[in-house]
Every structure is written in C-alpha cells, then in structure tokens.
Amino acid sequence: MQVPKIMKALVAKKPGEYVLETSWPTPECGPDDIILKVEGCGVCAGDIKCRHGAAMFWGDQVQPRWVEPPFIPGHEFIGRIVQMGANVKGYELGQRLAAEQIVPCWECRFCKTGHYWMCEPHRIFGFFNSLNGGMAEYIRLPKEALKYVVPADLPLEKALLIEPYSCSKHCVDRANISCEDVVVIAGAGTLGLGMVTYAKQRNPKTLIVLDMMDSRLAKAKEFGADLVMNPGKVDVVSEVKRLTGNYGCDVYIEATGHPSAVGQGLQMIRKLGRFIEFSVFGEPATVDWSIIGDRKELDVLGAHLSPYCYDYVINAIADGTLKTDGIVSKTFPIEQWEDAFDAATGKYGDFKVAIVF
Structure with a gap:
C-alpha cells in the first residue's frame, strides 16, 4: 500500500492548545519499525487531564514536565500494518495489531527483571513527539513496543477495549x-x-x-x-x-x-x-x-498499566468471556475530536468514546 507523506492528526502543543492538523508528516518507517493505518483510538481520562494541563503531565513547582510537545495523543489504538522495516519478522502486511501503551527501554533494572511496565524512562504512546499516539491516520510502532495480533473479524467496538480491559x-x-x-x-x-x-x-x-x-x-x-x-x-x-x-x-x-x-x-x-x-x-x-x-x-x-494481560484479554473479548456490549457508546471522526473529548468526560452518560478513521 502506498502511504501518503502527510496525514490528519490531532496535535498537542501546550495545555489547552490541541489542534487538528491536516498536513502533518506521516511517520517514517525505519528498519525495525511497523507503520499502522489506524482504525480507531479510544479517548482515555488521561488524555482529557493532559489536555487541561494536569501537573502530572506538564509539571509544576513540585514535579518536572513529563510530556514532550508537540505530540499526537492516544494510546488505546487499533490498526492494520501498511509498512514494515527490513528487519521486522513475524508479521504480515494487513495484519491487525494492538500495542501496550508503554514502550519499555529493555535496559533499566525493572525491564531486566521482567517488570517492564514500571520501566524507569517510562515512555508511553501519545505523550512524546518521538512516540506519537493513535489520534492520527498513521502510527509508528518501534522495535521496543509490545505488539499483539488482533483477530481480523473482531468488531472495532470490541477491539477498542483491549487496552482498557487489560488494565x-x-x-x-x-x-x-x-x-x-x-x-x-x-x-x-x-x-x-x-x-x-x-x-x-x-x-x-x-x-x-x-x-x-x-x-x-x-x-x-x-x-x-x-x-x-x-x-x-x-x-x-x-x-x-x-x-x-x-x-x-x-x-x-x-x-x-x-x-x-x-x-x-x-x-x-x-x-x-x-x-x-x-x-x-x-x-x-x-x-x-x-x-x-x-x-x-x-x-x-x-495497579499500573497492563503487564502480561493482552493475550488473555484479546482471546476473552473475542470468545465473549469478557462482556463488552454497549461499552463503546459513541465514535467520532477526527474532525470532531472536541466533541469526542467532551463526551469522554462521561457527563452525558457515556462509557468509552473513540475517534475512528
């Protein structure tokens, strides 16, 4: 598939300044990377708090800034492979993938002892300009990311629950x-x-x-x-x-x-x-x-993140062991991202709200 050089993306520039860009550079595929065409991305409470400038993201007098703007938000994404680097093995074009929100360094004491979800650098999709999230048409999965194949026939409204249900x-x-x-x-x-x-x-x-x-x-x-x-x-x-x-x-x-x-x-x-x-x-x-x-x-x-949970959750959602009916209550195109963030506050009675492409 020919991947365009520009894409639509929601870009966080500073607290309160989130902008829909219609000609943002599409991520380039390095030799160890996978590029996904995003199907959808859930809006997390963390995305909302980050937009409004919560100190745990942007820092204050007590804690340093954690995020690296400008960045594309979103860590609850599902997509299909459209490009793979020359060194990537075990995947096929067109396969559907989810990824854990944390991208471990695999070098710190936590990663080396199997506690990768507490990785000391703690880099997560959707908060860093070098690790952009899923509120865009395309997303890059680096070699270090934890990737999981999702059944091709799993409805999107169920697939979007893989990340939150794993947590x-x-x-x-x-x-x-x-x-x-x-x-x-x-x-x-x-x-x-x-x-x-x-x-x-x-x-x-x-x-x-x-x-x-x-x-x-x-x-x-x-x-x-x-x-x-x-x-x-x-x-x-x-x-x-x-x-x-x-x-x-x-x-x-x-x-x-x-x-x-x-x-x-x-x-x-x-x-x-x-x-x-x-x-x-x-x-x-x-x-x-x-x-x-x-x-x-x-x-x-x-309890933090979702270590060693994705395989079970994907299978249990697919076979109905974990109930999902009605949880994804609204979806919006990226052009209506403000409505999506508004609904995701829950003030209208919604459970999970997602941006879809």
Whole structure:
C-alpha cells in the first residue's frame, strides 16, 4: 500500500492548545519499525487531564514536565500494518495489531527483571513527539513496543477495549480474589466494568459494585455484579458491614478517581483486608493513615498499566468471556475530536468514546 507523506492528526502543543492538523508528516518507517493505518483510538481520562494541563503531565513547582510537545495523543489504538522495516519478522502486511501503551527501554533494572511496565524512562504512546499516539491516520510502532495480533473479524467496538480491559485485568489480579471473598469495586466506568466482568471469572463469594450513576450500576449488574449500590442513595459502608456480619468486605478496589472513595473504602474494608488503588486523581486524597496500620493492618496495593494481560484479554473479548456490549457508546471522526473529548468526560452518560478513521 502506498502511504501518503502527510496525514490528519490531532496535535498537542501546550495545555489547552490541541489542534487538528491536516498536513502533518506521516511517520517514517525505519528498519525495525511497523507503520499502522489506524482504525480507531479510544479517548482515555488521561488524555482529557493532559489536555487541561494536569501537573502530572506538564509539571509544576513540585514535579518536572513529563510530556514532550508537540505530540499526537492516544494510546488505546487499533490498526492494520501498511509498512514494515527490513528487519521486522513475524508479521504480515494487513495484519491487525494492538500495542501496550508503554514502550519499555529493555535496559533499566525493572525491564531486566521482567517488570517492564514500571520501566524507569517510562515512555508511553501519545505523550512524546518521538512516540506519537493513535489520534492520527498513521502510527509508528518501534522495535521496543509490545505488539499483539488482533483477530481480523473482531468488531472495532470490541477491539477498542483491549487496552482498557487489560488494565482492568491487572488491577483485579493484584487483588488476588478467592471464592471466599466479598469484593467491592467502587466505580463502574469503562475500566470498572472491565474489572467487574473479569472479577466474575475469579468466582468471588459476593461481587458488589458502587457508582453514583444508576445507568452504570445497571450495566455492572448485566456484567456480573451480585449487588449494586448508589452511594448517593444508600449508606454503602453500613450496608456492606451489615452484609458481612459487621466485619466489612475482604477486597476493596478503588476505580472512581474521586478522593472520597478512598476514605469510603478504608471504612468499609475488614481488618487484614486488601485495598487496591487504581485511579489517577485530579486532587490529593487525604485519609487517616492510622486506619491502614494501627487499626486494620491492611494490605494496600497499587495497579499500573497492563503487564502480561493482552493475550488473555484479546482471546476473552473475542470468545465473549469478557462482556463488552454497549461499552463503546459513541465514535467520532477526527474532525470532531472536541466533541469526542467532551463526551469522554462521561457527563452525558457515556462509557468509552473513540475517534475512528
């Protein structure tokens, strides 16, 4: 296939200045690279926070800038191979690929010990001008990227969930759920629902989902939750305590991104319980840390990215083991990227929103 020299691309130049370029240079294919024609790219909460200038991306008085503008956003992409470098083996033109969002250096202590998702340089698609993302017609996958073949007949709205659901799987794996556990998942957005449908495969004693939106709770019930509760309508701490003989849940997964859900979980979880923190917060979460230590001796675990999850998730989405119906609720052409980012905030009730080509 003849690849044009210019393409349409959404380009981030500085906080608040994201511009649709119609003649941006198409990435060149080096000897170890793969060029994909992008089919679609999901809009992540991180993309939205970056656009609005969050300090974790652009830096402030405390932390340095991490991003390297100008860059093309987007790490939840699916595409088909249109070019391969001379050194690339094991792939074919036309194959459909997904890639993990992190591109490891393979040289740091984390990469060398198998913990590549914590790679010290920590370069991720969609935040660096040398590692542009999927909100463009074409994207370059370097040699170091972790690439996965996606079934050609998998509908795009399902394929777009591979990256977020892989993050969901890693979070649930961190929780080490058993058949004796009462599990609470706080937050039923796209990632929370990915956790629900995967956690159900772990066969917990009771799976409880919390969210402030009843429409999301209905989807959580459809995806396998045993019980759903709206913290705006129910005293969820008291109710979970009542259901567990006043002990509390065994596992609490925080996937809301709201600081209040952290304190809620610390009150709700039993002594010696497992608290899994997944969210990226827009503001600090302040809690009484003595609950973690002196009062309950909790295991508090973080979950970051999606290591060793893609193979399972691709197969489980394809065969229906992981539920996906209705999660990609809106798609937009790149020309309507502002509408896509607006809908991706969730204020209209959407789960996953994507830009498609």
